[in-house]
Amino acid sequence: MNMLGTFLKPMHPEGYRFVGAFAAISVILFLIWEPLGWLGVGLTVWCYYFFRDPRRVVPIGDNLVISPADGVVSLIQPAVPPAELGMGDQPMTRVSVFMNVFNCHVNRMPAGGRITHVAYRPGKFLNASLDKASTDNERNGLAIELPDGRRIGVVQIAGLVARRIVCFVQPGLQLDRGERFGLIRFGSRVDVYLPDGVAPLVALGQTMVAGETVLADLDLPGVPARLGRAI
Numbered sequence: 001m002n003m004l005g006t007f008l009k010p011m012h013p014e015g016y017r018f019v020g021a022f023a024a025i026s027v028i029l030f031l032i033w034e035p036l037g038w039l040g041v042g043l044t045v046w047c048y049y050f051f052r053d054p055r056r057v058v059p060i061g062d063n064l065v066i067s068p069a070d071g072v073v074s075l076i077q078p079a080v081p082p083a084e085l086g087m088g089d090q091p092m093t094r095v096s097v098f099m100n101v102f103n104c105h106v107n108r109m110p111a112g113g114r115i116t117h118v119a120y121r122p123g124k125f126l127n128a129s130l131d132k133a134s135t136d137n138e139r140n141g142l143a144i145e146l147p148d149g150r151r152i153g154v155v156q157i158a159g160l161v162a163r164r165i166v167c168f169v170q171p172g173l174q175l176d177r178g179e180r181f182g183l184i185r186f187g188s189r190v191d192v193y194l195p196d197g198v199a200p201l202v203a204l205g206q207t208m209v210a211g212e213t214v215l216a217d218l219d220l221p222g223v224p225a226r227l228g229r230a231i
Helices: 003-007 013-031 034-050
Strands: 064-066 071-079 092-099 106-107 113-123 139-145 149-158 165-167 178-185 188-194 213-219
Touching: 013 034, 071 188, 113 165, 139 165, 149 165, 149 178
Parallel strands: none
Antiparallel strands: 064 213, 071 092, 092 188, 106 178, 113 139, 139 149, 149 188, 165 178
């Protein structure tokens, strides 16, 4: 990879109009006062960076569950999946990945399977790192049926500055691990609900890379969630 490719990443089409708007405002700001124009340039670059959509190398192994989002593991706990996903009322292990405004916000399938439910629910815009954001905030959920019949839930959750959840998929689609299924504009969170008996292989505070970081192994027996430590 050359040096230019290290810094310049492909941009998702969802970002084109936002970057264009920031660039147009920057031109106007230059006409008003040059320092303001350079501030606009900085914001335009940030907007491009926010909507970046880099290629990812998906780990090999049909048994692997991978992270659907870039960010940091903020919660690992039992929780009942959103009712609209039709996944029952029994608690499942939920792993939450919190994305700040500097993370890549393109979301990817954690496992290959058939989409059985896609459900949007309006709500509040609380800080996405809070536990109650899972129930109170605007969200969009997917239920994924695995080849062996088990199901995984994935929920996109809006945050303080997120005002738009975008989902690219519909019920009935068959998708592979790592395929893009949506994005959230500006700061947010993605929850993953693991099948019964499957424990996460990640730790609280761990940095996640969408499409690459292994979150769980469907073939491993349940093991305690990791608390992790800084070194």
